[in-house]
Amino acid sequence: MSRTWSEKQSRTLMGKLYGYKSMDYKLLLIKAAYVEDFVRLKYILEKDGFIESVDADIPENSTIPSVTEVFPEGAQMQKEITGLYPVKFTSPDTRVNFEQEQNDNLLVEWGPFHPLLQEPVFFSFLTKGDVIKKVYAETGYNYSGVEALCTGGKIPHVLDMLERISSVNGFSVGLAFLQAVEKIHDIIVPDKANYLRLILNEMSFLRANLYSLSHITKCLGLLSDNSAIFKLISLFNEATSLITDDPQLKGILTPGGINRDIENETLLQLNVILQEMVHGLSAIRQRWNDTQSIIERMSGIGKIDKSIARAMTGRAARSAGFAEDIRKLSSLPYHVLSYKIPMAYESNCFTRAMLMFDDSLLSLSLIDQAIEILPKGDVKGFNGIMSKGEVLIREPEAFGELVVYVSLDEGIVTDIKIRNSSSINFSFISHFLKEADLNEVPLVISSLDLDFSGMEK
């Protein structure tokens, strides 16, 4: 094989990607690995459940065309690869352009630690007056090397680490990893364990959505609502204390099920506490819906075009009218429950905030339904056969679609790659912050539910 990357190879690669794009395929994941002297890039694409992949063996220190021309959602994944492997992509360095364009405009640097940012991220805004003309966002402040540390680790140890990847989505990542392990090792998970996993997963979504709402209220300056949301979070903590000491629900999952049985009575008590939230959430939702000043403040900002929202995931896509049902992808028994996916027809801060309320109410309804039809039986699965294999799992997380690629060999994780919803949504941040006022930035970012800790692994 040639040791240099040629123009012809670039054209072939882009031609293949354009071909899939024209057939409405979506980019799920870009995976990179060293193969001899090459870096093997694997573009994993999906359409209606069919998965295709495009491989490219790139010689070290080569520059290849950026995938963002075809799939703009791949920008963040590409950035991660540039940081970890000796491969460059032909994307213009926007930071350099910024310094050239400073003549008439003002360069405002913001972050990485800011009281209104949930997590560290460094922004450079090129502004004219108060209006943002260009945005450059730099991440990498959250990087803790989880994927590298997981490689070569045993399953329980990797699970412990993955549950700590993010405070709001750690449970979903751990669950997706276990589902991959169970699929490779042919472990059968008992029905009751699956239902309990579903309940716990929905509880983690609820917690994530409540924290997102608390950030929105803080950015809006609605301190009484912020306090009311935190009261709901303490109600949630009270409910989880019936099962575990940890509100993040760490340490419950185990390969093949969950590590302790939860009695029906405990679940009923938990449900009673959780259902108390319905009234509180509905009241705040109704009040926001009836208050003209809140509607005016929020509906004019953070607008996302349908063409951009199509490539996004989670509330950003659903608020633009795309009925994305990620729960359908899950192997948990969501199909036996009755639910309707909340959606809106224009994506802006207000509709996304309303969807946060709707999603929280949906989680409460699903928990209620699952507890009602909880089957009896064991909660630990049958031991499977230790084998070798690789699998790609698509699961819901609180903010959108989660993709986990796992490769195992005799109980040891040989490769793992996690792509959460924020990796997709973050790629578009420069689009919807453009032409926004500088003081609206925290509100717009909060309405997008970016989970940097799950993204910067």
Add this chain to the structure above:
Amino acid sequence: MNWLNRIRMRSISVFIVQAGGCRDCALQFLMALSENNEIKGITVTGNPKHADCLLVCGCINEKSKEKITEIYEKMPAPKAVIAVGACACSGSLFRRENSGLYTVEEILPVNSWIRSCAPGTTEILEAIVRAMENVKENHYRNDEGRNDL
């Protein structure tokens, strides 16, 4: 200067740094402030020059290390540093040889440590108050004024 310490104890400005990691420690601190409505003396500030106390949460990597040191230098003395959570205190599960992560102690003089994952809400408030009670201008040079929860 006792009167100054008494006044400072009644109004503590905290600068919170979420260095990296899962951010549950930072959320627990916000929870602590919102849950206990009676707490009026502790406020979060966005400006290091107004801060009395630096709360560091999460794993510290090369990028955040630089910024945290920058923030610490901007804070007026006497100042307290609190390492919140297992990641900030020891690196937790993420710290291995050559993993490029630091503990708070390696980069700053720490007054209090809260080692649990994730720390309780009352523990954080207690640590802030204790650290501020004990901190004096030259303490960090002599290893005094340190608390371990």
